[in-house]
Amino acid sequence: MPDSDNKKSRKPLKNLPQDRFQPRVLFIWLLVGLALTSLLMWSPGRLGAPITLKIQQVVELAESDAIKQGVIKPDLSGGPDWALVTGELREPVPVRPDSEQMTRSFRSAGRLTDSNMERLQRSQRFVEQPATTMWTQIMANVIPFVLIIGLLYFLFVRQLKNAGRGALGFGKSRAKQLTRDRDKVTFADVEGCNEAKEEIGEIVEFLKDPKKFSAMGGRVPKGVLMIGPPGTGKTLLAKAVAGEAEVPFFSISGSDFVEMFVGVGASRVRDMFEQGRKNAPCLIFIDEIDAVGRQRGAGLGGGNDEREQTLNSMLVEMDGFSTEDGVIIIAATNRPDVLDSALLRPGRFDRQVTVGLPDIVGREAILRVHAKKITLEESVDLALVARGTPGFSGADLANLLNEAALLAARRDKKKVEMVDIEDAREKVLFGRENRRLMDESERRLIAWHEAGHAIIQGLLDDGTVPVHKVTIIPRGQSLGSTTYLPTKDILTRPMKKLLDQIAMAMGGRIGEELVTGDLSNGASGDIKQATKIARAMVCDYGMSNLGPVALGDNQDTVFLGRDITRSQHISEDTARRVDEEVSRILREQYERAKELIHSHRAEIDKIAEALLQYETIEGKHVLEILKYGELRSPVVVAPPPPPKKVEEEPAPKEKEKEPKKEPALISPEAIGGAPEPTPA
Structure with a gap:
């Protein structure tokens, strides 16, 4: 690989493109501004300019009962006796003598004597209000703007941002980038699958030093398919690859591609791969790929057209990748038998890594990883626990220790003992005791x-x-x-x-x-x-x-x-x-x-x-x-759970009842036992 490509593959994460400003955001804010301007211009207080009258004319109109209501405010700009009188007439009048525009509002500013004030008060149509200061006017004009803008932001802008990138981004990829500092996982956190770690470790070496492989004429697999039962650590192993290689890691589920609208899944596939090219070198992890990669033409009446279009788009995008792109696809599934054969051919998923159930050594290593988070008694033998949990996956072992910790806490213990782990194992396998x-x-x-x-x-x-x-x-x-x-x-x-x-x-x-x-x-x-x-x-x-x-x-x-009929x-x-x-x-x-x-x-x-x-x-x-022919070792009898306290009415002192013999607490249900566990 050329040196320029090698430098490109080592591009630091801090230079990755961040969220860019999009023109549609500016367009939305312009619409909001126009709506506010129109709302204020056509508010009821501005429907026609008020006519200007003299104070004496207002007094005469008030005495003739031609004014419906009015307001008297002191006018600080004119003097101590000046006032601003506004109100509404009972009948509309022309704004100007030569105008056809009609209005009911009037306005008058001037010196208001005591006699005119008494005449206006006798009409009982006017209300006195304090003078309006500059700060009051500013607050009265600004607060409505702030309230309306905040309401529009929460109703529209936030919904467009949170609802799957809005209607304009419906076909965008839903892949989430893993944060290295917060979610970093390394190979030290993954145990029980040493063979898979060694096989997939080549990807880490390639991402760190691609020139080492290109000098020998080799190329790294474009896609890696991890196969194994649920809970064996396929997703955790993919995160460990990203953590070891220190490259961007995008995670998405196969079901995120499939939608009820035709073409949306294919659009999301294209956007996801385009996002990967911009952040190369990077890893794209597709979990449960069988949701979108099932064999085409399967089922009654053919396949699902939308799912098959999405699969076709994925096949084209994977085949279009070149080695220099530095983008590696890692997928996981527990149903490899239903995947389309075109998806598994060389050039797409070149390598299949089996992540199986751990053996006894792997189970002990997994238990030691999870035991770091739990306070264990020194007498706890994790090797014995590993021997007694055949067929357990990594998730099962983590759940086992968690149940043991919860059980020890309910028993008011400071540390988890071996008996707690044993009881938790039986609870996980067979259920809780039910006396x-x-x-x-x-x-x-x-x-x-x-x-x-x-x-x-x-x-x-x-x-x-x-x-x-x-x-x-x-x-x-x-x-x-x-x-x-x-x-x-x-x-x-x-x-x-x-x-x-x-x-x-x-x-x-x-x-x-x-x-x-x-x-x-x-x-x-x-x-x-x-x-x-x-x-x-x-x-x-x-x-x-x-x-x-x-x-x-x-x-x-x-x-x-494949076939509908059975032979x-x-x-x-x-x-x-x-x-x-x-x-x-x-x-x-x-x-x-x-x-x-x-x-x-x-x-x-x-x-x-x-x-x-x-x-x-x-x-x-x-x-x-x-x-x-006899028992020679003592039998440790577990104490039965404390019986529930039932409040009973106190018995009369005259008549003392004899104590009743309570029946023994033993097992329930039908006779015999359920199928005994078979060795795994």
């Missing part, structure tokens, strides 16, 4: 249901996904839950682990049947989860007697484009065999879980009895019962 009144039979049913899950997981686990906690306290929609804490991130799922997971899901139903001899609807969620896993094994993973064949229906829905991939006979294989897997794992539970009947009874006594036990207690 309700429940009879003993339902408590027993839920206890044996959760004990069935826990004992199967404890027997089949090889140490990678141990039982973390078992509780019969309801949270959210579940009446109880058995949670697991993976020791590492699970990236692949072997067939043995999937079968163990199905058997564990069946353990709750078998536990209910074991203690009651009947079935309930509490295992409905477990059955759905097990059926989903078994069908995926047969149709998607090839883990059945049908062989390695993909039998799932991968056809896109009509609103995502049948498998025959009726194959579909019947698929159903048979799914049923076979479920039956085999049900019998397997049933055999395990019956062979460890004493252990499952002890786990259920511990749940009935303590309501919540930890995973180590389950392992102790399986290994030693």
Whole structure:
């Protein structure tokens, strides 16, 4: 790249063009001035010039009852006895003898004697007022101007300024420039996506030293598309690029381009890119680009004409950029499958950066970044928190620590402890504790249901996904839950682990049947989860007697484009065999879980009895019962929430009522538990 272009790319921010004076503002103020002038010229006080009379003529007209009303003011410019008399006649008279213009007002200035003053007062048509000073006249003339101008400013000028740049700027871009001093973000504030940071860091190097890349004959990508689930930090990463490169950063959402008026979106696209050229080198970040970049011609009856015009304008503007412009487009989406193929071709979005969910190391780094804003107890182990939050995004982890801080504040603590983070994690995953009144039979049913899950997981686990906690306290929609804490991130799922997971899901139903001899609807969620896993094994993973064949229906829905009709991939006979294989897997794992539970009947009874006594036990207690047949570690019982105070009428002293036995506070809702969490 030439040196002149290199200097251009290093243009300081202080030389960027500021808001320029626009001619339409001057035009608006001219209209306001003309309106005020016309208002004052045609006010009721100036409808025709008053006739000039002598004081004696005014006195005679007053005595003949020809004056409707009048005002007498001292005239300081004439002398002590001089006065200014103005008023209105009952009948109109000519302004001048030779004029056709008529008027009712009159004016008279001169020496007003005491006798004439008494005669005017006897007519009861005149009112005396004090003399008008120069300051009073100025205020009387200026205040109306100020009030009218202020009213017009707030009614018109401010509305034009705030309502999307007014009607004259309806097609202007709504991209907002990020303020560096206030909203500066660097790579140190972004954790959990090291690979994405390294890949996108080339953009920062190019913006700082473009000659380094041009000397080798290479060029920086014109557009970078960041793909990933919601909350993984795509927007934060784009802000970090702008903060590291110290260049102007414009942010806009894809929905800001789409309007109900045809052509507005395309106009805003052109204005946005023109704004980027003027501030080059700069970054333009388009969030949720799938709102405007969806595939053309998709849906019933074709696509949306306005959205497709906006997309066409964006394609043309991106293809028109050259390397010397120093303008880089960064877009983010969590739906790359619906984007138009022309938008993803080289020359537009040259590079796709995947920002996925963080691993255990990334989660710990993210927690350490957010923990700087929270007062944590020294005993808090963020590595343990990271291990217990598989599948959490960066936004989820930030929310977890925030909930823990709020929970610690409600408990009147000075610092956030590990128990607060643990309770906040369960609240985020399963909902808040919801203790309700429940009879003993339902408590027993839920206890044996959760004990069935826990004992199967404890027997089949090889140490990678141990039982973390078992509780019969309801949270959210579940009446109880058995949670697991993976020791590492699970990236692949072997067939043995999937079968163990199905058997564990069946353990709750078998536990209910074991203690009651009947079935309930509490295992409905477990059955759905097990059926989903078994069908995926047969149709998607090839883990059945049908062989390695993909039998799932991968056809896109009509609103995502392409074909409207769905095609049948498998025959009726194959579909019947698929159903048979799914049923076979479920039956085999049900019998397997049933055999395990019956062979460890004493252990499952002890786990259920511990749940009935303590309501919540930890995973180590389950392992102790399986290994030693009893609990050897103390169980920490969380104190129940304080009951609400209810004001009751005082009982009479003569009759003392016996204290009533309050039922135990336990879990609510239907029997059993909702689907247990699966390791992520």
